[in-house]
Amino acid sequence: MVCYADLALGHRLLKELPCDDDAVAALREDPPRALKRFWEALRPLQDQIRKELGSLVTAALAESKASDLRGCSHPSGGIEVDEVPDRGRCLKVTKPLTRGSVLIREFPVAKVLLESKEHSLHPETRLALVLSAKEEKTKVAQKLLDHGGRDASALRMRGVLACCCGLCIGNSIEKVVSLFGWLGRVRINAVAVTALVEADGDMVEDKVALALYPELARCVNHSCRPNGLLRFNAKESHLVELLISSPHKVAAGEEVTISYGPLASSMVRSERQAALRAQYGFECRCPSCASKVQDEDFHWKRKAQMLDDRARAAVQREAWQEAAIACSASVAMLREGFRDGDIELAREECKLAGLTLRAGDAVKAREIWAAACQVLRPLVLPADPDLQEAEEMLKRLPWPSIRQERPPSKDRSQATFATAASKIEVAAAMGGSMPDYRD
Numbered sequence: 001m002v003c004y005a006d007l008a009l010g011h012r013l014l015k016e017l018p019c020d021d022d023a024v025a026a027l028r029e030d031p032p033r034a035l036k037r038f039w040e041a042l043r044p045l046q047d048q049i050r051k052e053l054g055s056l057v058t059a060a061l062a063e064s065k066a067s068d069l070r071g072c073s074h075p076s077g078g079i080e081v082d083e084v085p086d087r088g089r090c091l092k093v094t095k096p097l098t099r100g101s102v103l104i105r106e107f108p109v110a111k112v113l114l115e116s117k118e119h120s121l122h123p124e125t126r127l128a129l130v131l132s133a134k135e136e137k138t139k140v141a142q143k144l145l146d147h148g149g150r151d152a153s154a155l156r157m158r159g160v161l162a163c164c165c166g167l168c169i170g171n172s173i174e175k176v177v178s179l180f181g182w183l184g185r186v187r188i189n190a191v192a193v194t195a196l197v198e199a200d201g202d203m204v205e206d207k208v209a210l211a212l213y214p215e216l217a218r219c220v221n222h223s224c225r226p227n228g229l230l231r232f233n234a235k236e237s238h239l240v241e242l243l244i245s246s247p248h249k250v251a252a253g254e255e256v257t258i259s260y261g262p263l264a265s266s267m268v269r270s271e272r273q274a275a276l277r278a279q280y281g282f283e284c285r286c287p288s289c290a291s292k293v294q295d296e297d298f299h300w301k302r303k304a305q306m307l308d309d310r311a312r313a314a315v316q317r318e319a320w321q322e323a324a325i326a327c328s329a330s331v332a333m334l335r336e337g338f339r340d341g342d343i344e345l346a347r348e349e350c351k352l353a354g355l356t357l358r359a360g361d362a363v364k365a366r367e368i369w370a371a372a373c374q375v376l377r378p379l380v381l382p383a384d385p386d387l388q389e390a391e392e393m394l395k396r397l398p399w400p401s402i403r404q405e406r407p408p409s410k411d412r413s414q415a416t417f418a419t420a421a422s423k424i425e426v427a428a429a430m431g432g433s434m435p436d437y438r439d
């Protein structure tokens with residue numbers, strides 16, 4: 001677990017600060033007045049604070065010079081910013097839009113890279129410092145919501161962090177007020193930028209940066225069953241694109257939403273709501289959370305995982321038939337929870353295709369890759385490893401001569417089969433023939 005120097009110091013210094021009801025109420029309603037009291041209480045500790053945080057704050061401010069200011073475009077058109085009760089501004093479409101339509105393409109106004117370095121500043125503190133340093137260039141961002149952490153302890157922590165950073169930079173209370181505002185806006189509006197990275201032979205999605213995209217942040221709300229998704233291009237200055245991901249057309253007048261993290265396909269309602277409350281400080285009012293339908297129990301997910309583990313074990317033994325059967329059973333389980341057209345399902349199908357080919361059924365493998373390609377092409381970048389492999393295999397497995405073709409290249413296939421196999425073997429390991437995995 002990373003130990004952030006600013007949070008560690010903040011926790012210690014909280015004891016020195018006013019914590020009466022008036023101080024907390026003032027942080028909510030009149031931050032400059034409350035921060036002045038905090039500032040006066042912490043000034044005598046300036047030397048100690050500078051010793052612990054000074055060089056880290058200077059390093060974070062240096063990151064502001066590396067950020068982009070290249071703005072935003074709306075390639076598909078047909079969108080407007082509207083208001084919805086209880087959720088504030090929202091993004092609506094004004095004409096029917098299909099899967100893969102790009103609604104917003106935007107460069108971050110500021111970003112910080114996430115390294116797993118110990119004893120550094122928390123990424124949100126670093127991003128707030130960067131934004132505060134380029135205040136005059138971030139007019140749109142200043143209009144973003146700032147209700148992050150309205151509970152007393154989160155507000156006081158924001159107050160102490162703003163004062164500590166302010167004391168490291170200079171002697172201006174204005175800077176502290178600005179930092180306090182940015183810490184709140186970053187909490188509500190910043191986005192974790194993800195990229196596919198290799199881990200233990202598998203390609204997995206990981207967080208690589210924290211960034212603020214003002215146009216996106218001012219209007220795109222969360223839903224636990226979203227009809228849009230974010231696609232990041234880490235190689236192109238962390239460009240983000242908001243796409244329609246719904247398999248159906250989005251009709252004029254409909255809101256476009258993304259998931260801020262929790263999804264109805266992977267978490268029960270109470271867990272999703274708790275996660276959103278803790279991270280972003282709001283009560284989710286998306287249709288899935290408002291619905292009276294009972295939560296799922298995710299039995300399909302547990303069974304899919306068990307089958308996947310068995311397929312992995314079969315791959316280790318190079319028992320391809322067994323691996324393909326377990327993987328196929330796992331994908332069948334996943335179909336109970338995911339919708340046709342979900343990227344996660346298509347990625348699992350790519351693994352199944354690889355194992356099916358290894359098991360000797362090139363015709364079936366081609367069919368599975370072809371279906372996965374239909375899902376992936378409009379939604380992922382051309383450099384996506386699953387899409388690239390699927391496209392390559394579709395070229396290498398033309399219908400008339402399928403049986404003469406070889407499996408995919410070694411490196412990639414190992415990564416693919418490692419996961420796919422985990423699924424296929426499941427079935428075989430369950431007793432030789434196809435198990436009744438629906439029990």
Ligand SMILES: C[S@@+](CC[C@H](N)C(=O)[O-])C[C@H]1O[C@@H](n2cnc3c(N)ncnc32)[C@H](O)[C@@H]1O
Nearest residue numbers: 087088089217218219220221222282284285286
């Ligand atoms: C990035 S902003 C999105 C734009 C925002 N509606 C606005 O007016 O600025 C995120 C904030 O929107 C609101 N919000 C987004 N999705 C929501 C949801 N599903 N339920 C309730 N509030 C939501 C919350 O206040 C959240 O902190």
